[in-house]
Amino acid sequence: MYNQTAYELGTNGCIIRELGQYGDALAARIGKENVFNFCIGNPSLPTPKAVQEAFLDILQHTDSLALHSYTPAIGSLACRQAIADNLNQRFSANATADDLIIGCGAAPELAAVFHALAFPGSEILTVAPYFPEYKPLVEASGAAFRVVPAAAPDFQIPMAALEAMLTPNTAAVLLNSPNNPSGVVYTRKTLEALSRLLTRKGEEFGHPIYIVSDEPYRELAYGVEVPFVPGIYPNTIVCYSYSKSLSLPGERIGYVYIPKNAADAQALYHAVEGGFRATGHICAPSLLQAVIARCAHLTPDLTMYDKNRTTLYNALTEFGYQVAKPDGAFYLFVKAPGGNAMAFVEKAKEQGLLVVPGDDFGCPEYFRMCYCVSHDQILRSLPIFRRLAK
Amino acid sequence: MYNQTAYELGTNGCIIRELGQYGDALAARIGKENVFNFCIGNPSLPTPKAVQEAFLDILQHTDSLALHSYTPAIGSLACRQAIADNLNQRFSANATADDLIIGCGAAPELAAVFHALAFPGSEILTVAPYFPEYKPLVEASGAAFRVVPAAAPDFQIPMAALEAMLTPNTAAVLLNSPNNPSGVVYTRKTLEALSRLLTRKGEEFGHPIYIVSDEPYRELAYGVEVPFVPGIYPNTIVCYSYSKSLSLPGERIGYVYIPKNAADAQALYHAVEGGFRATGHICAPSLLQAVIARCAHLTPDLTMYDKNRTTLYNALTEFGYQVAKPDGAFYLFVKAPGGNAMAFVEKAKEQGLLVVPGDDFGCPEYFRMCYCVSHDQILRSLPIFRRLAK
Numbered sequence: 001m002y003n004q005t006a007y008e009l010g011t012n013g014c015i016i017r018e019l020g021q022y023g024d025a026l027a028a029r030i031g032k033e034n035v036f037n038f039c040i041g042n043p044s045l046p047t048p049k050a051v052q053e054a055f056l057d058i059l060q061h062t063d064s065l066a067l068h069s070y071t072p073a074i075g076s077l078a079c080r081q082a083i084a085d086n087l088n089q090r091f092s093a094n095a096t097a098d099d100l101i102i103g104c105g106a107a108p109e110l111a112a113v114f115h116a117l118a119f120p121g122s123e124i125l126t127v128a129p130y131f132p133e134y135k136p137l138v139e140a141s142g143a144a145f146r147v148v149p150a151a152a153p154d155f156q157i158p159m160a161a162l163e164a165m166l167t168p169n170t171a172a173v174l175l176n177s178p179n180n181p182s183g184v185v186y187t188r189k190t191l192e193a194l195s196r197l198l199t200r201k202g203e204e205f206g207h208p209i210y211i212v213s214d215e216p217y218r219e220l221a222y223g224v225e226v227p228f229v230p231g232i233y234p235n236t237i238v239c240y241s242y243s244k245s246l247s248l249p250g251e252r253i254g255y256v257y258i259p260k261n262a263a264d265a266q267a268l269y270h271a272v273e274g275g276f277r278a279t280g281h282i283c284a285p286s287l288l289q290a291v292i293a294r295c296a297h298l299t300p301d302l303t304m305y306d307k308n309r310t311t312l313y314n315a316l317t318e319f320g321y322q323v324a325k326p327d328g329a330f331y332l333f334v335k336a337p338g339g340n341a342m343a344f345v346e347k348a349k350e351q352g353l354l355v356v357p358g359d360d361f362g363c364p365e366y367f368r369m370c371y372c373v374s375h376d377q378i379l380r381s382l383p384i385f386r387r388l389a390k
Numbered sequence: 391m392y393n394q395t396a397y398e399l400g401t402n403g404c405i406i407r408e409l410g411q412y413g414d415a416l417a418a419r420i421g422k423e424n425v426f427n428f429c430i431g432n433p434s435l436p437t438p439k440a441v442q443e444a445f446l447d448i449l450q451h452t453d454s455l456a457l458h459s460y461t462p463a464i465g466s467l468a469c470r471q472a473i474a475d476n477l478n479q480r481f482s483a484n485a486t487a488d489d490l491i492i493g494c495g496a497a498p499e500l501a502a503v504f505h506a507l508a509f510p511g512s513e514i515l516t517v518a519p520y521f522p523e524y525k526p527l528v529e530a531s532g533a534a535f536r537v538v539p540a541a542a543p544d545f546q547i548p549m550a551a552l553e554a555m556l557t558p559n560t561a562a563v564l565l566n567s568p569n570n571p572s573g574v575v576y577t578r579k580t581l582e583a584l585s586r587l588l589t590r591k592g593e594e595f596g597h598p599i600y601i602v603s604d605e606p607y608r609e610l611a612y613g614v615e616v617p618f619v620p621g622i623y624p625n626t627i628v629c630y631s632y633s634k635s636l637s638l639p640g641e642r643i644g645y646v647y648i649p650k651n652a653a654d655a656q657a658l659y660h661a662v663e664g665g666f667r668a669t670g671h672i673c674a675p676s677l678l679q680a681v682i683a684r685c686a687h688l689t690p691d692l693t694m695y696d697k698n699r700t701t702l703y704n705a706l707t708e709f710g711y712q713v714a715k716p717d718g719a720f721y722l723f724v725k726a727p728g729g730n731a732m733a734f735v736e737k738a739k740e741q742g743l744l745v746v747p748g749d750d751f752g753c754p755e756y757f758r759m760c761y762c763v764s765h766d767q768i769l770r771s772l773p774i775f776r777r778l779a780k
Contacts, residue, residue: 001561001597002654002661003531006506009664046454055677059445064436068638104494104642104675111670115530116396133667140505140668141393171391207391248458250676252494264392271392274399277523278530279669280501285494286640287445288675 009136016040016356019345023354030352036381037354038369041180041330043247045304045372051246054294058287071289073282074273075102075255079289082296083255089297091228099260101272102284102292105252106216106241107133108276110174113212113237113256114141115275116268122171124212127157128362129333131180131214141275143171150363155184155324155333159193166201172210172237173198178217178226178328181361181368183309185327188227195233202235208263211236216254217329219245219299222306224327230259237262237272242292244330245300253288305330308371308378315382319389330372333358337389341367344388351384399526406430406746409735413744420742426771427744428759431570431720433637435694435762441636444684448677461679463672464663465492465645469679472686473645479687481618489650491662492674492682495642496606496631497523498666500564503602503627503646504531505665506658512561514602517547518752519723521570521604531665533561540753545574545714545723549583556591562600562627563588568607568616568718571751571758575717578617585623592625598653601626606644607719609635609689612696614717620649627652627662632682634720635690643678695720698761698768705772709779720762723748727779731757734778741774 019039027035046052058067074080080097087093103109114124118141126134128150138145148165151158162173173194177186198209213229213236230236241254258269276282309326316323322335334355336344341357341364348355358366371378406429413427436442448457464470470487477483493499504514508531516524518540528535538555541548552563563584567576588599603619603626620626631644648659666672699716706713712725724745726734731747731754738745748756761768 001507001509001600002658003506003508003665006664006668007657007661009667010506010660010662011664042459044455047458052449052454055449056446059442059449064442065434065637068437068640069432070639104671107672108498108670111668116393116400117391118393119391136664136668137670210391247455249460250458250673252673252675267397268392270400271397272400274396274401274526275393277399278396278501278526279671280498280527281494281670282497283640283642285642285675285678287677 015360019354019356022349026352035352035354036377036384038371038373039354039356041370041372042249043244043372044374045247045300047247048298048300050298051248051291051295054291058290062290067290068286070283071286073276075100075284076286076289076293078293082293086296087257091231093228093230094260095257099258099269101256101276102289103254103256103276104281104284105243105254106214106239107137108279108281109239109254109256110134110137110212110214111140111279112272112275112281113239114138114143115278116271117141117171117210118143119171121169123167123169124172124174125162125165125170126174127162129155129179129181129358129366130362131176132360134174147362153322153324155179155182156186156190157194159197163197163201166209168205170209172212174212174214175229176214178221180217180329181331181356181358182324182333183326183329183331184324185221185224185226188225188232191227191229191232198233198235208235210262213238215239216241216244220302220305220330221328222302222309226328230257230262234259234261235263237268246295246298247300251288253284253292304375305372308373308375311375311378312369312371316385319386321389330370332369332371333363333366334369335366339365341365348384348388351388353381353384353388405750409744409746412739416742425742425744426767426774428761428763429744429746431760431762432639433634433762434764435637435690437637438688438690440688441638441681441685444681448680452680457680458676460673461676463666465490465674466676466679466683468683472683476686477647481621483618483620484650485647489648489659491646491666492679493644493646493666494671494674495633495644496604496629497527498669498671499629499644499646500524500527500602500604501530501669502662502665502671503629504528504533505668506661507531507561507600508533509561511559513557513559514562514564515552515555515560516564517552519545519569519571519748519756520752521566522750524564537752542725543712543714545569545572546576546580547584549587553587553591556599558595560599562602564602564604565619566604568610570607570719571721571746571748572714572723573716573719573721574714575611575614575616578615578622581617581619581622588623588625598625600652603628605629606631606634610692610695610720611718612692612699616718620647620652624649624651625653627658636685636688637690641678643674643682694765695762698763698765701765701768702759702761706775709776711775711779720760722759722761723753723756724759725756729755731755738774738778741778743771743774743778
């Protein structure tokens with residue numbers, strides 16, 4: 001007597017985790033130096049020194065009772081204010097602390113937002129390739145999960161295909177840019193076209209279609225603009241995480257931003273508060289809030305990621321691979337020679353090379369590589385990629 | 391276009407928060423020393439020195455990349471092992487790290503467990519008085535929330551009333567002992583009677599009825615035993631939080647324990663994992679896991695709480711109040727003179743005394759007081775209680 005859906009969620013093998021375990025076992029057998037694991041999106045940059053210092057300074061100089069007490073359910077004013085200031089400085093967002101709710105990372109933030117948006121019969125759309133956890137998070141809210149097919153090779157948003165899937169039941173379109181798994185950044189042109197489409201269809205349906213913008217990779221972009229989505233389409237709810245920008249993936253801290261000029265903004269804010277309550281998520285860890293209150297303005301040094309990206313992208317394209325333009329995040333999305341990623345992944349495993357097939361991302365012809373690894377691992381893996389290209 | 395239930399959850403005034411705001415406003419008007427706020431269950435003991443030292447030592451001496459990386463979704467092995475060791479030492483629990491999932495405090499743990507237990511048409515029962523957040527957390531899982539009426543004046547579990555409410559749709563009985571709001575600890579005798587009842591009814595229905603034991607106050611007991619529920623009834627899922635035991639309420643860290651000898655234990659464990667995924671809750675903050683790995687064995691010094699408890703309990707009973715026996719937690723549950731807590735609370739407010747009416751806890755004749763305040767506040771409030779008793 002237990003919930004079958006939850007059971008399946010808990011047992012259904014996550015292929016990334018399985019590959020990780022395979023890699024560990026392989027390393028024990030043939031030596032760590034002979035395994036090239038490109039599966040796990042754990043930042044390989046340490047957190048900035050200023051973050052480390054903030055942790056210590058706060059712990060050493062704040063009254064411990066005050067530091068570790070509950071903050072308000074929506075997060076401390078200091079933390080929300082620092083984030084609002086940062087959004088205003090960078091994007092002229094006109095944000096105030098009242099537009100923000102602090103959350104424990106993007107996943108629970110998305111869960112709360114989907115709970116806030118789902119109505120009976122509603123659908124939430126995303127665009128392939130997409131992060132696989134979106135499906136259980138959307139479905140737990142009661143909404144149906146729909147995927148707009150990917151538009152290879154540039155992986156921008158295919159407007160006609162998206163338009164064909166919009167119905168009066170569409171509650172939201174879920175975007176992730178810079179994208180996991182493709183590394184693609186949606187351009188301003190793409191987002192402006194999307195804004196026009198959603199505005200037109202929203203008027204037709206008589207209700208807004210929200211964009212939910214999942215932005216853990218916002219700060220990881222290499223020389224291209226990552227447009228501020230609410231500045232283009234006000235009916236946007238941003239879910240942010242400091243996991244990648246401050247290299248704090250284990251610490252689970254981020255925010256939901258609901259712009260004041262979104263449709264029904266105030267009611268929506270309360271509904272998101274309610275979504276957080278329903279999922280048991282209130283008052284993000286207070287120490288982490290204190291750290292973010294000091295560090296919200298920091299940006300990562302991307303030199304290392306960029307070097308890895310360039311080396312890999314240049315080599316793989318030289319070997320004949322077709323690779324999505326990796327403008328952001330720390331992923332390359334590569335078309336499998338022969339067009340069957342699962343078969344390619346199996347062949348690669350035999351050579352100690354671990355990459356993730358695109359099936360769970362909605363693109364079974366592609367595989368994903370995380371280049372947040374050592375540069376040395378990349379250089380030593382290139383001969384294998386060259387052999388596998390044939 | 392937003393979810394109405396979520397909206398109502400986000401807007402429905404939490405009376406505790408409203409009273410808190412009233413208190414702040416009142417303090418600004420008549421002076422902080424003239425406001426006696428007994429509403430908020432924030433620990434007034436600082437976290438033990440060893441916890442503070444663990445935070446600093448870990449931050450100073452652990453590689454920052456490793457420290458802030460994702461742990462496994464279920465939590466780090468070190469943290470789970472430390473908790474298993476502690477359960478074995480104290481309760482001969484026969485627990486292993488594989489029986490535990492680390493969570494971000496009791497609320498998200500309960501959310502995940504309810505998701506794991508709810509089946510179509512299922513009901514989850516609790517016993518009044520109860521923590522009001524149980525209702526939205528249960529209902530978000532799809533199960534119906536049912537309340538067994540309180541058994542004043544001792545507030546143990548009324549077995550006949552509970553039995554009358556058990557049906558083949560009962561998935562679980564949710565307990566909270568030491569209890570918020572009553573401060574009552576369920577005795578071994580009570581739990582043994584419950585175990586017999588649930589065993590008998592489970593056989594009758596042909597499926598186990600689980601106990602979900604919400605235990606944030608386990609370590610806050612004054613000279614009485616807090617029985618280890620899985621030792622009495624194996625079909626028990628424990629949801630624990632270090633908020634009160636280590637005075638870290640803002641940091642949101644705890645665990646779910648599923649004993650190996652619970653019915654369908656392994657499947658249930660996976661279902662709870664699935665529940666965590668569906669609510670967006672995986673990988674509790676890694677720094678806090680590292681702290682708990684070192685501090686799981688620590689216990690709080692209850693001297694201050696106990697002194698407050700004794701002073702208040704003795705004075706209130708002397709003034710003629712009827713008070714539930716406050717063996718645990720940091721709450722007194724007091725019958726309102728006249729039997730209408732809402733009316734009493736209004737009269738008390740006029741004198742600067744803030745207590746919470748029991749309506750939301752399922753006991754409208756009682757009010758709750760948190761005695762995690764300064765002893766001085768308690769002493770100075772006694773004349774008001776004496777006046778109000780009349």
